[in-house]
Amino acid sequence: MSAHADADEPDRLFAVTRGRDAAGDDPLAARTPPAPGRPAGPDVLDVVALIVAEDDPGGGPTAEQVAVLRLCRDAPVALVEVAARLDMPVHVARILLRDMRDTGRITVRTPSTAAVPSRAADLETLKQVLVGLELL
Structure with a gap:
């Protein structure tokens, strides 16, 4: 599926996203309460999240879902890479992957932030590192 094909096939894009817009908003979500266990706000996946x-990829999933399952079968793949390899817009990939996560077909691993050191770096050690770098 190419970006150009999306423009030529609006029905296909509508089917893949189930009518949701670029922000991931579902037009029906404003009228229906969130499902139990789902957050009420937007559920946006990070582009560096690992899938x-x-x-x-047996029977049942769509062609796009089969492609995602094959791509992520051997090793985790970042959301942005999934979108690039499947040649689909990132916002469409987010919607597809969110739906696949909700049905248990994939797991999404969000990146963790770096741990903040519990104490400040030793000034003497930093000076020695600087001297060592200058000697290189």
Whole structure:
């Protein structure tokens, strides 16, 4: 699926996103309460989130879902890379992956932030590192 094909096939894009817009907003969500266990606000996946296949690409999933499952079968793949390899816009990939996560076909691993050191760096050690770098 190419970006150009999306423009030529609006029905296909509508089917993949189930009518949601670029922000991931579902037009029906404003009229229906969130499902139990789902957050009420937007559920946006980070572009660097890692996608892990939890299901075999057997019967049932759509062609796009099968492609994601095959791509993420052997090793985790970042959301942005999934979108690039499947040649689809990132916002469409987010919607597809969110739906796959909600049905248990994939697991999404969000990146963790770096740990903040519990104490400040030793000034003497930093000076020695600087001297060592200057000697290089």
